[in-house]
Amino acid sequence: MLLERAYAKINLTLNVLGKRPDGYHEVDMVMQSIDLSDEVALEWLPESMEIVMESQATSIPLDGRNLAVIAAEKFLSAANLTRGVRIYLTKNIPVAAGLAGGSADAAAVLRGLNRLAGHPFSLDELAELGAQIGSDVPFCIYNGCAIASGRGEKITHVQPALRSWVVLLKPPLYVSTTEVYQSIQADDFSNKRVSSAMTERFAKGCTLAEIESLICNDLQPVTFRLYPEVAQLHRKMQSVSGLPCHMSGSGPTLFTLVPTQSAGQRVYNALRGFAKDVYLARLFQPNSGGQTG
Numbered sequence: 001m002l003l004e005r006a007y008a009k010i011n012l013t014l015n016v017l018g019k020r021p022d023g024y025h026e027v028d029m030v031m032q033s034i035d036l037s038d039e040v041a042l043e044w045l046p047e048s049m050e051i052v053m054e055s056q057a058t059s060i061p062l063d064g065r066n067l068a069v070i071a072a073e074k075f076l077s078a079a080n081l082t083r084g085v086r087i088y089l090t091k092n093i094p095v096a097a098g099l100a101g102g103s104a105d106a107a108a109v110l111r112g113l114n115r116l117a118g119h120p121f122s123l124d125e126l127a128e129l130g131a132q133i134g135s136d137v138p139f140c141i142y143n144g145c146a147i148a149s150g151r152g153e154k155i156t157h158v159q160p161a162l163r164s165w166v167v168l169l170k171p172p173l174y175v176s177t178t179e180v181y182q183s184i185q186a187d188d189f190s191n192k193r194v195s196s197a198m199t200e201r202f203a204k205g206c207t208l209a210e211i212e213s214l215i216c217n218d219l220q221p222v223t224f225r226l227y228p229e230v231a232q233l234h235r236k237m238q239s240v241s242g243l244p245c246h247m248s249g250s251g252p253t254l255f256t257l258v259p260t261q262s263a264g265q266r267v268y269n270a271l272r273g274f275a276k277d278v279y280l281a282r283l284f285q286p287n288s289g290g291q292t293g
């Protein structure tokens with residue numbers, strides 16, 4: 001049995017630059033992994049050609065619609081393998097939350113099967129395969145901090161990254177990424193890419209306070225219009241924490257960055273007074289040696 005971790009992400013910047021002829025939106029984002037993670041266990045099935053998926057999670061399909069199963073199918077076909085696989089997913093990342101949980105699971109399956117099969121693909125090749133599954137999957141292959149452009153699949157690694165903790169609040173509702181992108185109006189588009197300004201500040205070793213003013217998300221007003229209860233929770237989170245709060249991806253998860261674990265614990269305790277799904281996590285960088293394919 002081989003274990004692979006699937007890390008959630010937050011968006012430190014998310015600019016939507018326009019709609020493309022293929023129906024996707026051109027984006028420019030600073031993506032950052034956090035150490036809130038799912039665990040994927042994988043093994044070959046000796047006497048079966050099936051992909052068998054199991055999980056303790058009750059809120060996601062465990063059949064061919066699961067992104068982990070789709071990833072296994074893609075991998076086997078690209079590697080020209082006819083083998084059965086068992087996937088056991090321990091789900092900790094909240095679902096449909098703007099944290100790329102499904103994409104992270106798909107990426108972990110690609111990395112894990114690549115290890116089981118003796119590394120037929122490089123990480124870059126796995127990212128290309130991942131792009132066929134979803135726009136966020138290539139980033140989840142590498143983890144760490146990156147600028148993501150195109151529809152989100154073009155990855156430029158960023159080093160050094162920000163060192164910080166994050167407190168997350170997941171509002172109790174389901175947000176569809178497709179619905180949010182479909183609800184964008186002309187005024188929501190930005191003509192600027194904030195990502196390079198932010199990563200220049202990382203390189204200068206700027207403090208969290210100096211980075212804070214650049215955190216942005218063009219999808220935030222869209223989701224707030226669709227779900228006013230998220231806007232209301234955002235106001236409450238800011239007033240209770242006394243800190244600027246932001247939305248990740250298409251939402252609805254809200255987050256605030258804090259410099260230390262103890263500061264994070266104080267904010268966590270305050271938010272737990274009115275919200276059930278609150279998490280304290282650390283921004284995650286893979287080992288300096290990087291992950292192997």
Ligand SMILES: C[C@@](CO)(OP(=O)(O)O)[C@H](O)COP(=O)(O)OP(=O)(O)OC[C@H]1O[C@@H](n2ccc(N)nc2=O)[C@H](O)[C@@H]1O
Nearest residue numbers: 024025098099100134135136151152177178181249250251
């Ligand atoms: C908004 C973001 C920000 O990181 O994350 P989440 O909120 O999903 O975590 C991503 O852009 C989400 O990427 P991902 O969740 O992989 O989306 P995909 O499966 O590729 O696309 C789902 C649907 O979203 C829309 N879509 C997605 C990406 C993009 N750049 N433009 C789009 O218009 C399309 O309608 C597409 O059919």
Ligand SMILES: Nc1ncnc2c1ncn2[C@@H]1O[C@H](COP(=O)(O)OP(=O)(O)O)[C@@H](O)[C@H]1O
Nearest residue numbers: 066067068095096097098099100101102103105
């Ligand atoms: N392994 C998976 N984990 C979570 N969601 C999954 C998975 N496979 C498929 N899905 C579906 O993908 C959709 C988006 O889930 P998720 O990736 O958690 O959202 P987001 O990208 O907003 O963080 C949900 O409708 C969910 O049912």
